[in-house]
Amino acid sequence: MPGDGTKLATTTHNRPNARLLDLTRLVRRAGRVLTGVDRVELAYLRALQDAPEPLYGLIRSRLGYILLDPNGIASVTHILSGPDGTPPDQQNKVAWRLARRNAIGRVPPFGLPRMLRRHLPVGTSYLNTGHSNLTERVLRTLKAAGIPIAIFVHDVIPIEFPQYQREGTVGPFTAMIARVGTYADTVIYNSEDTKRRTEALFPGRVPAPIVAHLGTDFVAARFDELPDGLPPAPPYFVVIGTIEPRKNHAFLLDLWDAMGADAPTLVIAGSRGWKNDDVFARLDALPPDGGGIREVSGLSDGALSALVDGSAGVLLPTHAEGFGMPAVEAALRGVPVVVNTLEVFGEMLGDIPIYASVSDRYLWISTINTLADAGPRTPKHPQFEPPSWDVHFKTVLRLT
Known part of the structure; x- marks a missing residue:
């Protein structure tokens, strides 16, 4: 039935000792109206903060990389969650300032391996849910460090429908999907349709898949x-x-x-x-x-x-x-x-x-x-059981 579309990859997994969530997209977009991908990344941030494993955050900055520990993540969560009283045109500056001030590590690009070795617990796994910072450097560094890599692919529309995309975006996106196929241990998909379309584009190996429909929250009308x-x-x-x-x-x-x-x-x-x-x-x-x-x-x-x-x-x-x-x-x-x-x-x-x-x-x-x-009708809940974030995360976090 609609809403029960969570399917598990046939794989075994030991729970990680800690998780490293890539926050590059949320920090870069702080102060803007949240898009669908932003909302997914924010949902992951909140869920992982509530999980028993400590959560670390990786951010790619203009000069290199920033690493946050659980306290550092807590210090920036409010500014990444949408309007918080800070003027919208100042939220991005505030987000970067808080991230830098509360970082446990700030390094130029070549220092990424050393920073991860120094600060992350053994047994950390990496999650990227925002289609950002999936560079050769980052993925190669994570792979060399033995850190399991899970990547959320939301769609492959830029490859399938290049005529609808911004100039100069199709090539980088295509290369990014190829890197996902090369480096990811697990790929999370929001639908079977996205999984089928993405796996057809992988150049060789196909990472272990998880299909987990996105959660849907009922928002009160204002x-x-x-x-x-x-x-x-x-x-x-x-x-x-x-x-x-x-x-x-x-x-x-x-x-x-x-x-x-x-x-x-x-x-x-x-x-x-x-x-x-x-x-x-x-x-x-x-x-x-x-x-x-x-x-x-x-x-x-x-x-x-x-x-x-x-x-x-x-x-x-x-x-x-x-x-x-x-x-x-x-x-x-x-x-x-x-x-x-x-x-x-x-x-x-x-x-x-x-x-x-x-x-x-x-x-x-x-x-x-x-x-x-x-004419307009009185809104009511139809006979429809929407996907839930609870089911989504029980599936994903058990397997990544």
Whole structure:
């Protein structure tokens, strides 16, 4: 059934004496709105802090590497967890300052092996959940030190869909996946779909896999945190995610053009991304009142939940996903969700979403009109058992 998709690798494992979590991504992105990958890394940080094994943190800085012990990690956790009262434009500086001040080791690149030997307990294992700092130097050093390496692969979309990526990112990402195949002892996947796609790209050896669906938390709606003018009058629909080509906002703009003045309101909830100048131009050309389309970014989790709760549905015509968290979260809230016909949505949600291929615009328009006529419904928990972080970590931490 949807939600029970945690599968174990057929391997044995002795619990480590300590864990080393790579925090490079979270520190670099401190002060920004958390992305899906950021949220996973933060969930790992919190779970590992609560685990019985001591937790150390590795950060790649501009000048080399920083190592934190459990006390050092505790000193930076609050600034990595999102807004904490520190002005957003200062959070990144504060995060780096705290990391440097509380480090047990700070070395230039060539000093990494010595720092790890000096400070890490024998029997430490390494976890990287952020697609960051997976360099030849780091992985080779860990392997030479006999430290087991577990790496979380969220997706391989940059390789499969290079046309949607930022310039200059596909080559480095492809090389990173090759290094994962070469050095990782274990690879953690968020879905069977991601596992299948990733393993097909490994150049030779295939590391031991763990498939563990991501946990899903129910976030209380905070209507008081919505900006003025939101939510709009019903019926309205929401599309969630960075405005970049893969998310296929252009498709929805085309639908709204086709539906004309009688179309319900569309709320685009996400920051502007890359390689999407045509979409940005279309959004910029909207009339002052939005013409039935609203664009908003930087919403808190509670505000976004409130926006979703009042909607007639969440629309996700995305071309590719590694997990599809917005669809899972909408299903958890009992809100209708219309998705493109991707295998990962079927793996996560079964028959809960309304599936509509983006090749069938008529089906999308008729579905939107039907949901709009039904109007907003009182959010309720459907017959859906979402993945839980508890199950995720019981699986992963037993095997890494």
